[in-house]
Amino acid sequence: MANVPPIPKRISSIKFGLLSPKEIRKMSSTPIITADTYDDDGFPIDMGLMDTRLGVIDPGLRCKTCSGRAGECPGHFGHIELVAPVVHVGFNKVIRKLLRATCRKCSRILLEPAQKQHYLDQLIGIEEIGHMPDDMINEAYKEASKVKVCPYCNEEQLDIKFEKPTEYLENGEKLTPTEIRDRFENIPDEDIKVVGMDPKNARPEWMILTVLPVPPVTVRPSITLESGQRSEDDLTHKLVDIIRINQRFQENREAGAPQLIIEDLWELLQYHVTTFFDNSVSGIPPARHRSGRPLKTLSQRLKGKEGRFRGSLSGKRVNFSARTVISPDPNLSINEVGVPMPIARILTMPCVVTPRNIEQLKIYVRNGEDVHPGANYVLRQDGRRIKVTNVNKDDLAEKLEFGWTVERQLKDGDIVLFNRQPSLHKMSIMAHSVKVLPNKTFRLNPAVCPPYNADFDGDEMNMHALQTEESRAEAKILMQVQENILSPRFGGPIIGGIHDHISGLFLLTRFENHILANDAYDMLRKSDIKELPSPAGYDPDGKPYWTGKQIFSQILPKNLNTQFSAQVCSHCDTCKKEECPNDAYVVIRDGELIKGTIDEAAIGAFKGKVQDRIIKEIGPEAGARFIDNMTMLAVRAIMRTGLSFGIADEDIPKEARIQINEVLGKAEDAVQNLIKSYQNKELEPLPGRTLDETIEMSIMQKLGKARDETGNIADSHMGLENPAVIMARSGARGSILNLTQMAACVGQQAVRGERIRRGYGGRTLPHFQKGDLGSDAHGFVKASYKSGLNPTEYFFHAIGGREGLVDTAVRTSQSGYLQRRLVNALQDLEVQYDLTVRDTRGVLVQFKYGEDGINPTKSDFSKPDTIHRIVRSVASREVA
Amino acid sequence: MTKFSLLDHESVPKHEIMPEGELKSVLSKYSIEKEQLPKIKVQDPVSKEIGAVVGDVVKITRKSQTAGEAEYYRLVIE
Ligand SMILES: [Mg+2]
Ligand SMILES: [Zn+2]
Ligand SMILES: [Zn+2]
Ligand SMILES: [Zn+2]
Numbered sequence: 001m002a003n004v005p006p007i008p009k010r011i012s013s014i015k016f017g018l019l020s021p022k023e024i025r026k027m028s029s030t031p032i033i034t035a036d037t038y039d040d041d042g043f044p045i046d047m048g049l050m051d052t053r054l055g056v057i058d059p060g061l062r063c064k065t066c067s068g069r070a071g072e073c074p075g076h077f078g079h080i081e082l083v084a085p086v087v088h089v090g091f092n093k094v095i096r097k098l099l100r101a102t103c104r105k106c107s108r109i110l111l112e113p114a115q116k117q118h119y120l121d122q123l124i125g126i127e128e129i130g131h132m133p134d135d136m137i138n139e140a141y142k143e144a145s146k147v148k149v150c151p152y153c154n155e156e157q158l159d160i161k162f163e164k165p166t167e168y169l170e171n172g173e174k175l176t177p178t179e180i181r182d183r184f185e186n187i188p189d190e191d192i193k194v195v196g197m198d199p200k201n202a203r204p205e206w207m208i209l210t211v212l213p214v215p216p217v218t219v220r221p222s223i224t225l226e227s228g229q230r231s232e233d234d235l236t237h238k239l240v241d242i243i244r245i246n247q248r249f250q251e252n253r254e255a256g257a258p259q260l261i262i263e264d265l266w267e268l269l270q271y272h273v274t275t276f277f278d279n280s281v282s283g284i285p286p287a288r289h290r291s292g293r294p295l296k297t298l299s300q301r302l303k304g305k306e307g308r309f310r311g312s313l314s315g316k317r318v319n320f321s322a323r324t325v326i327s328p329d330p331n332l333s334i335n336e337v338g339v340p341m342p343i344a345r346i347l348t349m350p351c352v353v354t355p356r357n358i359e360q361l362k363i364y365v366r367n368g369e370d371v372h373p374g375a376n377y378v379l380r381q382d383g384r385r386i387k388v389t390n391v392n393k394d395d396l397a398e399k400l401e402f403g404w405t406v407e408r409q410l411k412d413g414d415i416v417l418f419n420r421q422p423s424l425h426k427m428s429i430m431a432h433s434v435k436v437l438p439n440k441t442f443r444l445n446p447a448v449c450p451p452y453n454a455d456f457d458g459d460e461m462n463m464h465a466l467q468t469e470e471s472r473a474e475a476k477i478l479m480q481v482q483e484n485i486l487s488p489r490f491g492g493p494i495i496g497g498i499h500d501h502i503s504g505l506f507l508l509t510r511f512e513n514h515i516l517a518n519d520a521y522d523m524l525r526k527s528d529i530k531e532l533p534s535p536a537g538y539d540p541d542g543k544p545y546w547t548g549k550q551i552f553s554q555i556l557p558k559n560l561n562t563q564f565s566a567q568v569c570s571h572c573d574t575c576k577k578e579e580c581p582n583d584a585y586v587v588i589r590d591g592e593l594i595k596g597t598i599d600e601a602a603i604g605a606f607k608g609k610v611q612d613r614i615i616k617e618i619g620p621e622a623g624a625r626f627i628d629n630m631t632m633l634a635v636r637a638i639m640r641t642g643l644s645f646g647i648a649d650e651d652i653p654k655e656a657r658i659q660i661n662e663v664l665g666k667a668e669d670a671v672q673n674l675i676k677s678y679q680n681k682e683l684e685p686l687p688g689r690t691l692d693e694t695i696e697m698s699i700m701q702k703l704g705k706a707r708d709e710t711g712n713i714a715d716s717h718m719g720l721e722n723p724a725v726i727m728a729r730s731g732a733r734g735s736i737l738n739l740t741q742m743a744a745c746v747g748q749q750a751v752r753g754e755r756i757r758r759g760y761g762g763r764t765l766p767h768f769q770k771g772d773l774g775s776d777a778h779g780f781v782k783a784s785y786k787s788g789l790n791p792t793e794y795f796f797h798a799i800g801g802r803e804g805l806v807d808t809a810v811r812t813s814q815s816g817y818l819q820r821r822l823v824n825a826l827q828d829l830e831v832q833y834d835l836t837v838r839d840t841r842g843v844l845v846q847f848k849y850g851e852d853g854i855n856p857t858k859s860d861f862s863k864p865d866t867i868h869r870i871v872r873s874v875a876s877r878e879v880a
Numbered sequence: 881m882t883k884f885s886l887l888d889h890e891s892v893p894k895h896e897i898m899p900e901g902e903l904k905s906v907l908s909k910y911s912i913e914k915e916q917l918p919k920i921k922v923q924d925p926v927s928k929e930i931g932a933v934v935g936d937v938v939k940i941t942r943k944s945q946t947a948g949e950a951e952y953y954r955l956v957i958e
Contacts (some may be wrong), residue, residue, distance in 0.1 A: 789919050
């Protein structure tokens, strides 16, 4: 870090205020007096809404204010002098509060001098400590509006009612904007401060408009339609309305029109100004276009999802991208993505014509846009872009010169970015190489589902075609899938086998499996293995056979050595390691699976120790090849035996059912005994608990234990040949708890970790006794999903289930917000070459990344195991 | 009442005011100005405890699971 960048300037404060009529006139380049826009020659009319003093949008014209051309001129405001004042809709709340808090005669704030001073002092104190004064101000408003007689002029205060959208009634009589403005003008500066307004920057009378600023034409450009007709922006339309009414109003007033007509026109002016600011205020019909479409006025431009903030500033759209539904293809490499032909023919890669590629590029151009891989555009050296059509393709191919650029269609091997929202970590955007395929979905290897958190129930993903050589190189080196198998989150692989991959290899490698040559070759067909090792033995009929372990070993790198406990390990008190009776200790020696069963702990995403070791010891390329081969082998292995799962797999023998009912009955009795001793006040409270808490906890514990016991009974009647057990034990899908609930007993339904208690007074449902503490009155479900729930059980189950749904909904929104804030706070931090972490100003955040300077991706599941491993491999034996 | 030292609590790492010479070598090691160090307030209980004044640099020695001991430096500010 030789030269540290200087600490950049910081914004120390931002001030908000209201525009005064004086300021509006001062910043205006011209008054606007006519509603016409262009004259017959299509030239902007002077003092019209398109006056060139407001800026220019037509190329060729020059701005009369800054003499800039279109593009150079930022645009300038104009103004409209309103014939009569109107209320600004955006300030209704403040206007209402202020009318209620000030005297109708002398305009002073309705507070005793002492009270006023108290608030003023408080305000200074709040400002000093940098807090928000909102609470205090609201209190001042509230106190002032309670006063019924003015303490200064003894005027009795009348009730002020607000009527949507911009009407104020005092004792039922309408207050005109002029009256309101007069009252506000008379409020002394000091009284203004009490309600939190700064009289220098925001006098309250400025909330009643007498002058309307006219936004520059650059804000509301007109568009020329294909027919040559001009189409004006919605804002311009609205301003035309305002000027028209303003003019009519003036003419009528000067002609001495009756009061009724004047009032109508005033109201109309108010309506147009209101909808100019916000066309979605409740209480008035939105202003509409001739076609019936509501106009998009100022606040519609800013508000909501498509508004300026959420739509234009926080969200952006890009070219060279594609989006479609995803579907699985285990025959693709994890580094590949299947791209539908229609997409491949639209997205392009720019290729500069050189002596080395001109012949190839000529072929693409000659193919045109219809024959894949063709070319869609040719860029000449002078920057002209020519579309390749069936008419000009041969011509263009002949004319091709060095230095031109051909935008050829996407083809196999191109590097593209692939993304699935929400992009929560760096593995949500990875680089894949293109494989153009028929049909209309993106195809990806199911092993890359975990990092994207994708499934195939209709998920869509985005693809971006990279447009520069540098970006393609960077993507290939840093972002390719194989470079991201190991997650920096926990130092293990995030890509690996899922579902059938795990069950498949589990079935293949479990115990001694006799596999004949045909099957063996079939399973390895798709991998690059072409020869089998010497057979494990010969069948009685003399045919050679191989074991599943041997087959799996074929896809392991030859120099791989590792050992670990499998997922099926039952965690015996003393592990017998190689001698494990369940074949649950995996030993791989020189790329040969000697012992153990392959399951989630070996090849699973998040857990797979085999990928982990291959990548860390051999490299990402070998890791990717292993995952490719492993997924293809697993799919064929599971097809050899098949694995299906149905309701009949939950059948348990009659005696098991009897045992389960016995256990549940006993638990029920135990609960009843507990309740009895509670009612007889014999129950001893647990330390630190009340008696009520104690009984609840004891009951929950008893019932929980009973459920587990029923699960064990069911489990003992379902051996490792049961497909549900295979999936649960190997970690492929589901858990033993799922099995218990299906076969034996669903168990206690809970809300916030407690038994269900809500419902009617003293009971959960009307047919229970008041105060019944029994298990079935509080949501214990005795039945299994297979046997079916009775109506009360079903109802309690729905209660418990809903909590889960609400929880997930709340959690995702909360954790999303937390993530956003963390990312915003940390996005500019960078680990420097000296391993310090610094922000953009060069201010240090950490002196050594993570205190130890370790790259978590290279750590062993976040544990410091590297040294032990090195020692082990040098000593070539286990060292304590 | 007995006065306890904050630093005696097991989860409060060692804080000490850095001598001028050591500070210089740290600043040159990272080639930074004093202002680019992380900050700590004088009102911070631990600043008060060790009697640091504005402009001092506090050296914090933390226990780390993976690194054994890790050093951190903070500039005392108002
Ligand atoms: Mg989905
Ligand atoms: Zn201009
Ligand atoms: Zn008064
Ligand atoms: Zn074991």
